[in-house]
Amino acid sequence: MTTTDTTTKTAPVGETVLDARGVTMRFGGLTAVNDVNLTVSRGEIVGLIGPNGAGKTTFFNCLTGLYIPTEGEVRFKDKVLPPQSFKVTAAGIARTFQNIRLFANMTVLENVLVGRHTRTKEGFWSAILRGPGFHKAEAASRERAMELLEFVGLAKKADHLARNLPYGEQRKLEIARALASEPDLLLLDEPTAGMNPQETRVTEELVFAIRDQGIAILVIEHDMRFIFNLCDRVAVLVQGEKLLEGDSATVQGDERVIAAYLGEPFEGAPGAEEVAEVEAAETQAETTTDAAPGKENDR
Template sequence: MTTMTTTTDAPVLTATGVTMRFGGLTAVRTVDLTVHHDEIVGLIGPNGAGKTTFFNCLTGLYRPTEGTVTYRDTVLPPKPHLVTRAGIARTFQNIRLFANMTVLENVLVGRHTRTREGLLSALLRSPRFHRAEAASTQRAMELLDFTGLAPKADHLARNLPYGEQRKLEIARALASDPGLLLLDEPTAGMNPQETRATEALVRAIREQGTAVLVIEHDMRFIFNLCDRVAVLVQGEKLVEGTSDTVQADERVIAAYLGTPFEGAPGQEELAEVEAAEAEAAHAEEDR
């Protein structure tokens, strides 16, 4: 077993030359990105830019065609449960809660990667199992309190308002005690009040020692929140820097307005990449 150590200056996440091809189509091309332990980093780009595909490469859902992803200097295997165990958790663009389980039970599911009790211990209901179960429940309730959901611990997840379902997904992800949290469009479908609450929650997560990498279409949310922002355009990293640097870049403005810049792929290639990403996403959901 490899022992992972960190320093103040060492990145939590390092993606080097990450490329993802679907057949002859390239959805992500040689993308480099780092996230440090005390950072909130944003990843933005127009629809079809390859943001979610890149996230899927980071979290083991896809095996990159080329490049490496390391967490605290250890190369990550392309297996989602092993990536989670290593210390990276994520939420999804489309909410993936267990609708017929309670709020508390959903968080406990996220806790299983940090428990060591085996099947025999569970079947025998040993004292060790009961201690572990009590500790997991205590930690889950702490996370529900942190996200403001403790009063609804016994409610079914399906009965929560949309914004609270998003919070529950975050609580469940945090249950694995990650060093890095990846958020895929956490404010999608939210009203302004819910968006502000999510911004405050993400800041609080960082203050508790968890780095954050976030995909989002809400530019105000991203630029208010993030220490650095990277821009993907048609699978390639166009620019990276502070919010002011990114907002002032004419290529970013052109990309969002749909204006071609020198070297930009054409709309036909963009449509092909979007279709390949969608097909891969459907295949993953069917697994």
């Protein structure tokens, strides 16, 4: 489980942006996340790893208001986050998803403009009457959206439909849309899933560039080379509990982490049935969330 560190990770770490305290999430009688503590600071990249069924995405959903934790609290810039995803976004947290959630029949530019809606102050009547204030705000949003597309390398495809982009570029677009909300914390859920080594390297450089803008980053990923090259700290979840947290060398060298990924039992390790139950509960909860009224199905 060794990797080669090909990138120098140097950035000043600032104030604590995210402070998750004792986060627990239960689905009925099943505990998917149990008493997890985690902090992320400005200018820091923190990784969250673990085998399938470890509760990583459930934990992400607790951080972003999709789920309300059964116990514990999530503090963002020292304030308890509201239990609604749109308010979490407005507070300054943005995320991407394990399964790409773009508006397939909208253009690349329009997808990014959707991400700007939490930062525009024009109200309903302004949009209806389309006065000077509306046009000024619209022009500013388009300018910022184009800047973000340039940043991720998609400016030349601004007028293309999102569904026509190659897979790797769809991932970039999702990141650009997340950045459009001007977040202080960016959560990336498996940003390199399905990518070839070259695309993964480009994504790594993009994440470093985002970090260098002072944005705190928390990332879930199964590509260990990517995660250990990228992150300042790595936390390991196994059966919803934090097994270990430390720098890349510490985590890579821990026998419990190696055993968890190789499927070998260690003291207190969950059985296959427990893992399957957690995965089923997470899938059911995701399906329920996606099917809720008001959810966009054109992805």
